[in-house]
Amino acid sequence: MSQSLDRALTLLSGLAREPKTLDQLAEEIGVHKSTVLRLLRTLETHHFVRREGQRYYRLGSALFDLAQQALEDRDVRRTAQSALAGLNARTGHTIHLASYEDGEVVYIDKFEGRHSVRMYSRIGKRAPLHCTAVGKVLVAAMTPEKQADVVSRIDFFVRTPNTITTPEAYEKELALVADRGYAVDNAEHEDFIHCIAAPVRGPGGVVLAAASISVPKVLLDYDGLMGLVPELVAATEEASVHSGWTGNRKGKLE
Amino acid sequence: MSQSLDRALTLLSGLAREPKTLDQLAEEIGVHKSTVLRLLRTLETHHFVRREGQRYYRLGSALFDLAQQALEDRDVRRTAQSALAGLNARTGHTIHLASYEDGEVVYIDKFEGRHSVRMYSRIGKRAPLHCTAVGKVLVAAMTPEKQADVVSRIDFFVRTPNTITTPEAYEKELALVADRGYAVDNAEHEDFIHCIAAPVRGPGGVVLAAASISVPKVLLDYDGLMGLVPELVAATEEASVHSGWTGNRKGKLE
DNA sequence: ACCTCGGTTGCGTATGTTGCAACGGACGTT
């Protein structure tokens, strides 16, 4: 582990929230400000940070650049785009596209809902596997060995009264998800929001990502949410076809 | 300058293009692979890179995350969004939003054109000041001192037969831009593309960014492009109003 | 004109980082 690199990356996350001064940053990571200055200068020459005026530092454009390229890498994102945009347009709700990464869920695309009550999330944000609909879909699609391994590592911390808290209950839920072909998050992650999610498949039926509809409970009750399942599944199947899925097996994950 | 940080950031740019193996990366920056391994591990714990399979490394999700936050910072982007989306919808051409940063132009937003011939660009990408319409708008809006300083640092390298190659010609062009309130790039950057750009203003009339329409010459000749000026200006004025511009002085930059 | 606050610089030292060389696991080949 490289100390200076570690510090520099920590600086970047620190700058994400808001522009900061040298001293603030030095304090934050607990080193001398001259050290921070040198790191910032290196980051600056690579355009990872930029100076605002004389004292403030903020994130730079290299981040956009790399991120954009990293996103272009993820083909699902492009191939699923139109189907999900359509779903978003038809339902007016927030749509997320997420993939599994290293014990968590990562949002790789988002289509903002039209309602004033919005969910706080962001492309690149990470979320837990055990209390999100997309997480369930992604884990349910894994091979039994991988799934067992992943589940064994999950920390089933409580987010809401509905959060699943045991591996046993989670595995039961996964079986249900695999059987039905979609997953539900009944306010298990955020108190006021519930979601449904379904898989986006690629060649050979492999699950590339999961797409979800997130709706504030005040807008739509549980039954109303379930009423959106057919539309969600239709959209994810369309996205799957665009992503190279040729199979036609109905629903079921395996 | 921090050596290890510098190397790590170089690694990231190297990974942008395509996933690479440890050895490839080591070769690329000319260090021992164990060194690269340690850097990558640090980058990995911060989610700046992720491993694909056992051997390949690619960019990770922290990049999206930071970039997204950095973009949210730039208010112009949000405030100009609807006006530019409308312009894009009406014209079907590619729209860019760009701001000045450190001797270059940085694209901070992009609306893809509907035509099959597309321009290669990307959010976060940088471009020169002297051969882009957005560059001209941004430089023309600077105070005389700042402008003189910036112009003196420009490297007037040639991109196409039309590229402006002397400070004198460029300054003459800037005066024209300031007078008309918009700028033209007559295939000075890319041989087959020409653009027009106009400023997006904020409170007090300060220029926050420049918006441009880029059109392949095969789709629209010079006169056709100039015909789009009123629409562009209408859109940038709308964007300016959303960005806090209260002035009503017509056109002119100062 | 003084004071404070924050960024900047040069320097000696200790520490973190480096390259080396040897290890080990995964594939592919004969």
Next chain:
DNA sequence: AACGTCCGTTGCAACATACGCAACCGAGGT
């Protein structure tokens, strides 16, 4: 099945590098 190759991985010793320090400087505010 055994061998060989290809990569990623580890421990170690040497050294370069990044570190903290303390003094300097410039801008704003009082």
